[in-house]
Amino acid sequence: MGAHYDEIARLDAAYVLPTYARKPVLFVRGEGMRLYDDDGREYLDFVSGIGAVNLGHAHPAVADAVAVQMRTLVHVSNLYQVEHRAALAERLSDLAGGGWKAFFCNSGTEAAEGAIKLARRWGKARRGEECVEIVSAERSFHGRTMAALSATGQASKQEAFAPLLPGFTHVPLNDIEALSAAITERTCAIMLEPVQGEGGVYPCDEDYLAAVRRLCDERDVLLVLDEVQTGFFRTGPAFAWQGYGVRPDVMMLAKGLANGLPAGAVLASGTAAEALGPGDHGSTFGGGPVIAAAALATIDALVAERLGENALATGAVLRTALEEIATRTGAVTEVRGRGLMLAVQLAEPRAQAVAAACLERGVVVNAIGDSIVRFLPPLVCSSTETAILTDALSAVLGAV
Numbered sequence: 001m002g003a004h005y006d007e008i009a010r011l012d013a014a015y016v017l018p019t020y021a022r023k024p025v026l027f028v029r030g031e032g033m034r035l036y037d038d039d040g041r042e043y044l045d046f047v048s049g050i051g052a053v054n055l056g057h058a059h060p061a062v063a064d065a066v067a068v069q070m071r072t073l074v075h076v077s078n079l080y081q082v083e084h085r086a087a088l089a090e091r092l093s094d095l096a097g098g099g100w101k102a103f104f105c106n107s108g109t110e111a112a113e114g115a116i117k118l119a120r121r122w123g124k125a126r127r128g129e130e131c132v133e134i135v136s137a138e139r140s141f142h143g144r145t146m147a148a149l150s151a152t153g154q155a156s157k158q159e160a161f162a163p164l165l166p167g168f169t170h171v172p173l174n175d176i177e178a179l180s181a182a183i184t185e186r187t188c189a190i191m192l193e194p195v196q197g198e199g200g201v202y203p204c205d206e207d208y209l210a211a212v213r214r215l216c217d218e219r220d221v222l223l224v225l226d227e228v229q230t231g232f233f234r235t236g237p238a239f240a241w242q243g244y245g246v247r248p249d250v251m252m253l254a255k256g257l258a259n260g261l262p263a264g265a266v267l268a269s270g271t272a273a274e275a276l277g278p279g280d281h282g283s284t285f286g287g288g289p290v291i292a293a294a295a296l297a298t299i300d301a302l303v304a305e306r307l308g309e310n311a312l313a314t315g316a317v318l319r320t321a322l323e324e325i326a327t328r329t330g331a332v333t334e335v336r337g338r339g340l341m342l343a344v345q346l347a348e349p350r351a352q353a354v355a356a357a358c359l360e361r362g363v364v365v366n367a368i369g370d371s372i373v374r375f376l377p378p379l380v381c382s383s384t385e386t387a388i389l390t391d392a393l394s395a396v397l398g399a400v
């Protein structure tokens, strides 16, 4: 911990609302997989700003695109055409197999708000005023603003802010009977993360997601997939649903979209793309020139560097090593996830201590609750780096 840390931590405690229990480190620089603190100490980053910096830190192509745009035009609002915005929408549509239209916003929670509003408009047009209800999964996470929080399936994050929005029900993940029973004439959409992230890295079963798609078609309900954490090659394909072979009607994007800059999007296809008209939704900043230029540069680099293939290959290596730790130590009861979105379930409730001990060893990992440690490295991660992680984890699991 460097000298500057103390001063920043003091200011933070004095002047920033304490909505986060921050870790005792001040990162001042990053490059690829690496972060550096105010003492110049190097860390390997297995969090990537909670799954946002998929290309790695300080990627030169994104930095250049942003710098050029900053000197050209920063902001005019959504009242006008903007260079790069429409091109970005086309690029996203192509990445997702074509036939999509985008609404741009600034974060994952805003993508959830946009998707919820779109689904309600679609439902009302389809089956009348009552058709506004959304079924999502227990343990899901869709964001912190009120509609996104209402869609979220975690009482611990919701209770203090009741009353929530009406019209949301939650069912256990991977239970198709429960989902089928929850759908009524008033249901306009099913909203799911292909792999639940903040809930603890729980993937949808392959046959479950395929059955959800069939159910949505049979019952005339939109399938909304929250790809905020799984998107942009995190699990291998550009979007996780492509790995499942299950195309949604609507998807939510953020995090990796602009490699760490605040960006979000709702993508809609088919009749869902006709649900919103002028005046129905908006954002002052969404899809602005700088973010759109950054996002285009991000996507180009993710594709050119074949980072989806790397996510699958390195993810497989990391998974095998984590499974080996599970078998050898007994300290891990389960390894979950897809691609480079992985987590271990610990036998004992010591995830926070494990993450803290890894940080002391220069390896940045993220604890979810008491018993889950999550790994979301930049997708440039190599097997040399995952070996450093698993060595640290082995030592720490033996020690704490």
Ligand SMILES: Cc1ncc(COP(=O)(O)O)c(C=O)c1O
Binding pocket: 050, 107, 108, 109, 110, 112, 141, 142, 143, 144, 193, 197, 198, 226, 227, 228, 229, 230, 254, 255
């Ligand atoms: C699946 C998912 N949806 C939505 C969100 C909310 O995104 P944001 O924090 O950008 O509002 C997150 C954030 O972790 C997420 O993982």
